Amino acid sequence: MTAPATLRPLSELQALESESIHIIREVAATFAKPVMLFSGGKDSVVMLHLAAKAFWPAPIPFGLLHVDTAHNFPEVLEFRDDAVAFYGAQLQVASVQDYIDDGRLRDRPDGTRNPLQTVPLLDTIQHGKHDAVFGGGRRDEERARAKERVFSMRDEFGQWEPRNQRPELWSLYNGRHLPGEHVRVFPLSNWTELDVWDYIESEKIALPTIYYAHQREVVQRDGMWIAITPVTPALDGEKVELRSVRYRTVGDMSCTAAVLSNASTVHDVISEVGLSQLTERGATRADDRLSEAAMEDRKREGYF
């Protein structure tokens, strides 16, 4: 019996999807208690979708974790809960606000809460005895991430040691670790921003509405469009404008900026991303502008 198979290689998206599913299955099979970070952002939604596909027709065999800064866009939180139900997953929320309320963490002078996520994240990993933590990071995002392994070791303090990483060969992922250590796993390592959007289109994956163009009151600050919210009020002398904007990344309201856009569908967004002259982090993440090595420093400390 001969198969009607062709010798044509897989398409780019098929190859990426297959690689990610392989990674997610390896983790579920070789770790005691994995957990998947889930914020409702597009990368984490794609990762959740892949996890659901990886174990179909069985349910996802691990839980989801959101480190909530209490500075989230309400549209994203609502979407987050809908998506969790849609994929039949279980979500646990670690609250930065709780840490601030009881004094374990203090707000920074600049109001940014992204760096504050690290402590609740590491505590949750430790208390939950999670030995593997899935993150939606991609290597095309940032300089330091370009060097990160798919399976990335973290020591007892949750720290990343970029100069001492395990070699990762073929598709043989090695997740063995000592007690107290854990492994960060990045199934989307080889995806680019455009791949993520192409996949969202081809799989018809739902996203929070703020990824698409909508009218919003914004001010121009430090070359970026910042939405007027309770945590980011207009400063003296700033001109509040109503503009058509969308978000390229969905993070903490205090440090995520919008871009001017009329892209109201996935297709429009893909055209826009293809033409964009700025990287997504450069355009929209104030926290990565802190210094040349801002991401590297946060990653070393255990940030995702």
Added chain:
Amino acid sequence: MAPSSPVRTAPTLPAGGRTLLRLATAGSVDDGKSTLVGRLLFDTDSVLADTLDHVEKVSKRKGLDRADLALLTDGLRAEREQGITIDVAYRYFATPARKFILADCPGHVQYTRNTVTGSSTADVIVLLVDARNGVLEQTRRHLAVASLLRVPHVILVVNKIDLVDYSEETFTKIATDFALLARSLGVLDTHCIPVSATEGDNVVVRSHRTPWYDGPTVLGYLERVDDTPLAVGSEFRFPVQHVVRPQRAQLAPWAARAPIVDGDYRGYAGKLESGRISVGEEIVVLPRLSHARVEAIDTPDGPLDFAVAGQSVVLRLDADVDVSRGDILAATDAPPAPVRELAATVCWLAERELEVGARVLVQHGTSVTKAIVKAIDGVLDLSFESGTVPCWSSVDSLRLNDIGRVRLALASPLPIDSYREHRTTGAFIIVDEADGWTLGAGMAGGTPFIPRANPTATASKTSAPAQSGRRQS
């Protein structure tokens, strides 16, 4: 095709669409590798304004009169401070036809380990030489690694051609030396391109300064090189990742309905590492050696008639055979015999040395087996002359960056292929049982280099008079 196949026509392979090609760079320090990679990114419009802005600022700060494209590939703070590349970095660029994943491997002598890592998944190696220096010891080393790892295509970028006045004679001599070397090392397919990464000649844009060269540019080559993975054409191999046994039918709104009747579903999830499989075909379960036929190929997008290398699927079998994680489903035609003793070429990747008697773990496919090192039959001497092949010297241990012949006794039988025929199921890694570190990369079976001396005659415990040929450390 199965004549009475119960499955409907399913979404299978795309009629066209962009494909994925994996590249690895290799070269010595100062061959201009970072500049070449920067140039590829820049000329394919993969560098966005803010990144370029940053590079221009840094270049100015360093007193340069134009943007140093090599800075596009800087990753870690220590690398920027020391002006070196420490670790493999992954870069992404695309054209309408293909997306490229480039493993950018540092060129220091001591970092052979990085080249091995980057080459393990590469379809193409982009190897650089400086036109003023030609083929060097480093070039021979990298090409030997490409041959060992069975990378299908190697392009030699003869860089800094501007510094030899775009000399055809110089290029032809290097290309001839290289072709000879490639042939002696058994490299499958090679091509040479005269390039100036700094000036942009023949990287993306064809240069009018090399009218004597009528081949493709670097990008042109990468866009047209045959991208059919060797794995697609070879025999079916499917390491089982996990057994899918849902207790009840999940009615997922986003997926196809699973064919579950009264909780009776048993499927095997995995990725085809090589070959193809169709519904109705017979397979053998390794290492158990039981036989069954494929009843269905399930995916959340619907059932498939067939699947090819690279696809992640769930297979259901018609017989009630025992299958668990770690097993390999294989074509019945010449499946690998499960072995208790494994002879392999091993690239040593760790500071700690490998010695005879060491207890290690062998990770292969989806299985992990305990192993003891029975013998180290020699280390590859990569400082060989052109026109010869590397030879094996006898040693007592393997050190970082050594490539050696090793024999391992395995605690349980392993159905491992010869790496020469199967680049994935012939590969394994050696793991430290105590701390989990990845110590070595193994390739089962013979090597492309015929040992000069009979390796078994120079057993590991004999003294090592041939140490002189060993890599200086």
